[in-house]
Amino acid sequence: MRMAGRSAPATDKATDKAAADRAKAAADRAKAAKSRKIESVAAPERLVVAKPPARPDYPRYRVDPGKPIRTADIDPDESEGYQGKADVTEQLALHRNRIGDLQTRLYAEHDRALLIVLQAMDTGGKDGTIKGVFRGVNPQGCQVYSFKVPSADELAHDFLWRYHNRAPQAGMITIFNRSHYEDVLIVRVKNLVPEEEWRQRYASINEFERMLTINDITVIKFFLHISRDEQKRRLESRLANPDKRWKFSSGDLGERLLWDDYMAAFEEAINTCSTDHAPWYLVPANKKWYRNLVIARTIADTMEAMNPQYPPAEEGLEKITVPD
Amino acid sequence: MRMAGRSAPATDKATDKAAADRAKAAADRAKAAKSRKIESVAAPERLVVAKPPARPDYPRYRVDPGKPIRTADIDPDESEGYQGKADVTEQLALHRNRIGDLQTRLYAEHDRALLIVLQAMDTGGKDGTIKGVFRGVNPQGCQVYSFKVPSADELAHDFLWRYHNRAPQAGMITIFNRSHYEDVLIVRVKNLVPEEEWRQRYASINEFERMLTINDITVIKFFLHISRDEQKRRLESRLANPDKRWKFSSGDLGERLLWDDYMAAFEEAINTCSTDHAPWYLVPANKKWYRNLVIARTIADTMEAMNPQYPPAEEGLEKITVPD
Numbered sequence: 001m002r003m004a005g006r007s008a009p010a011t012d013k014a015t016d017k018a019a020a021d022r023a024k025a026a027a028d029r030a031k032a033a034k035s036r037k038i039e040s041v042a043a044p045e046r047l048v049v050a051k052p053p054a055r056p057d058y059p060r061y062r063v064d065p066g067k068p069i070r071t072a073d074i075d076p077d078e079s080e081g082y083q084g085k086a087d088v089t090e091q092l093a094l095h096r097n098r099i100g101d102l103q104t105r106l107y108a109e110h111d112r113a114l115l116i117v118l119q120a121m122d123t124g125g126k127d128g129t130i131k132g133v134f135r136g137v138n139p140q141g142c143q144v145y146s147f148k149v150p151s152a153d154e155l156a157h158d159f160l161w162r163y164h165n166r167a168p169q170a171g172m173i174t175i176f177n178r179s180h181y182e183d184v185l186i187v188r189v190k191n192l193v194p195e196e197e198w199r200q201r202y203a204s205i206n207e208f209e210r211m212l213t214i215n216d217i218t219v220i221k222f223f224l225h226i227s228r229d230e231q232k233r234r235l236e237s238r239l240a241n242p243d244k245r246w247k248f249s250s251g252d253l254g255e256r257l258l259w260d261d262y263m264a265a266f267e268e269a270i271n272t273c274s275t276d277h278a279p280w281y282l283v284p285a286n287k288k289w290y291r292n293l294v295i296a297r298t299i300a301d302t303m304e305a306m307n308p309q310y311p312p313a314e315e316g317l318e319k320i321t322v323p324d
Numbered sequence: 325m326r327m328a329g330r331s332a333p334a335t336d337k338a339t340d341k342a343a344a345d346r347a348k349a350a351a352d353r354a355k356a357a358k359s360r361k362i363e364s365v366a367a368p369e370r371l372v373v374a375k376p377p378a379r380p381d382y383p384r385y386r387v388d389p390g391k392p393i394r395t396a397d398i399d400p401d402e403s404e405g406y407q408g409k410a411d412v413t414e415q416l417a418l419h420r421n422r423i424g425d426l427q428t429r430l431y432a433e434h435d436r437a438l439l440i441v442l443q444a445m446d447t448g449g450k451d452g453t454i455k456g457v458f459r460g461v462n463p464q465g466c467q468v469y470s471f472k473v474p475s476a477d478e479l480a481h482d483f484l485w486r487y488h489n490r491a492p493q494a495g496m497i498t499i500f501n502r503s504h505y506e507d508v509l510i511v512r513v514k515n516l517v518p519e520e521e522w523r524q525r526y527a528s529i530n531e532f533e534r535m536l537t538i539n540d541i542t543v544i545k546f547f548l549h550i551s552r553d554e555q556k557r558r559l560e561s562r563l564a565n566p567d568k569r570w571k572f573s574s575g576d577l578g579e580r581l582l583w584d585d586y587m588a589a590f591e592e593a594i595n596t597c598s599t600d601h602a603p604w605y606l607v608p609a610n611k612k613w614y615r616n617l618v619i620a621r622t623i624a625d626t627m628e629a630m631n632p633q634y635p636p637a638e639e640g641l642e643k644i645t646v647p648d
Contacts, residue, residue: 140468192389235646245637313569
């Protein structure tokens with residue numbers, strides 16, 4: 001991540017020599033990043049981005065630009081032939097380990113970052129995904145922001161302000177639990193701003209995500225796709241289970257009645273904003289274990305394609321001895 | 325956590341009824357918290373705080389107010405008789421699971437919070453502690469802030485500003501990797517501000533932490549105590565190991581020469597700022613596995629004493645059915 005006019009932050013006790021070495025290393029990385037990433041700033045569609053490697057052996061659920069999807073065409077019960085959680089335990093552990101190892105390198109590299117957006121209907125599994133996929137990650141390199149009803153201060157700013165404020169620092173995995181997409185979802189369905197206003201937002205969102213990408217932040221977005229019946233089962237389970245009942249909000253029922261409006265809003269957001277540089281993945285999510293598998297492996301593959309590296313050591317270390 | 329003039333944030337779709345129920349529950353909790361925590365605002369030493377239960381079966385390393393310690397009196401090689409990592413693997417897993425379970429409840433309660441401060445000499449193990457103790461925690465409820473050299477903007481404010489800005493929200497475990505104590509440590513040792521100025525800071529820090537405590541933030545602080553020899557071994561290991569060499573900064577050697585000055589600064593900070601409401605723990609840290617055990621069980625015990633609870637369910641849920 002090239003910071004405006006300065007090198008990566010030095011530690012408290014960096015000497016001038018060390019700072020100069022690091023500035024040089026940062027400049028080298030910036031140069032490499034530049035030749036790697038940007039063919040033309042004027043032509044965002046030609047951005048060269050770190051696409052996860054194509055894996056012939058599993059479905060990707062990636063929404064390709066120019067090939068609009070309909071949620072109804074994707075079966076939320078899909079599970080690639082796996083019958084149950086036990087079938088994927090080993091694979092999930094493998095992908096979580098891959099994420100953990102790659103995150104250690106990303107954090108050390110202190111150059112690029114990963115932004116993961118999670119969106120879903122109520123009970124769709126955003127919280128469960130974070131717990132199920134990221135529980136093994138070092139929290140020092142992972143930040144989660146849950147966006148709720150905007151505060152008066154946030155509402156007094158442009159709609160992207162509060163999200164931009166939480167954009168990842170170099171080295172981090174940042175997870176948006178809900179995101180700037182709320183401003184073309186609930187805002188649209190509940191008529192919170194006029195259509196001519198929210199319709200402008202797709203272009204603003206695409207440009208925001210492109211700007212993040214050319215500043216070395218990889219952006220991937222997941223829609224957790226559950227069926228209307230599955231939501232009913234999950235809400236009923238919250239009502240029936242004393243340990244889950246505190247999660248139940250009768251307000252959720254009102255949202256449920258707007259299901260079709262939400263699906264239309266999701267479809268337009270996904271189809272308009274799935275780009276080469278910031279793709280949407282539409283993940284079958286009725287089966288929680290399958291959802292976690294798909295998301296964990298997609299993130300691991302994406303990070304593998306980023307290929308983060310330990311930074312170079314300071315020059316001249318071979319001459320150094322540690323005093324008593 | 326009683327927020328100024330308002331109840332806990334409602335979700336996007338909370339009805340007025342649900343909001344009223346939650347406001348009532350929050351008020352009840354605030355009332356309970358009030359009778360639980362504050363005997364007298366004017367007398368901070370009489371704050372009733374959630375002390376971890378006394379465990380006769382293991383050493384606590386807690387620094388009691390009025391009983392000043394010297395780092396030289398605590399053996400950094402201490403390990404309670406355990407011989408190696410394998411002896412404590414099971415216990416460490418147990419305490420990590422306790423932390424994970426209690427964190428789930430703390431996050432759900434959305435009322436109180438935990439602030440953990442980590443301080444140490446270079447190579448003392450702050451990063452390793454975070455990874456070793458918190459890797460199993462849901463990152464949604466855990467935030468880590470690593471404080472580096474202050475920015476120009478931060479330096480233009482009072483010394484507490486940037487730390488207060490990162491104080492935990494309700495429901496969170498927040499970890500300060502370095503903290504406001506840097507402003508009476510490196511600042512003192514390197515003469516970055518005059519003595520009459522940093523000497524005032526102990527009182528400011530104690531009052532800051534008391535204020536956090538009466539606002540339902542439990543504060544615990546760990547000094548990871550390594551020996552000068554052990555630091556030498558760790559620095560040499562970074563130099564010798566190509567995978568660790570990037571961590572080595574020749575600036576660390578200059579700090580090492582100030583070891584005794586740092587110890588004096590740590591001792592005064594710990595002795596002056598270990599209070600009933602925000603205790604310091606001086607943890608033997610030459611053995612990384614023992615350090616992790618001590619810190620994990622201290623945190624688990626502290627959270628157990630906090631005893632976080634799932635919030636009450638909305639009233640009237642028994643009459644609700646979920647529509648198709």
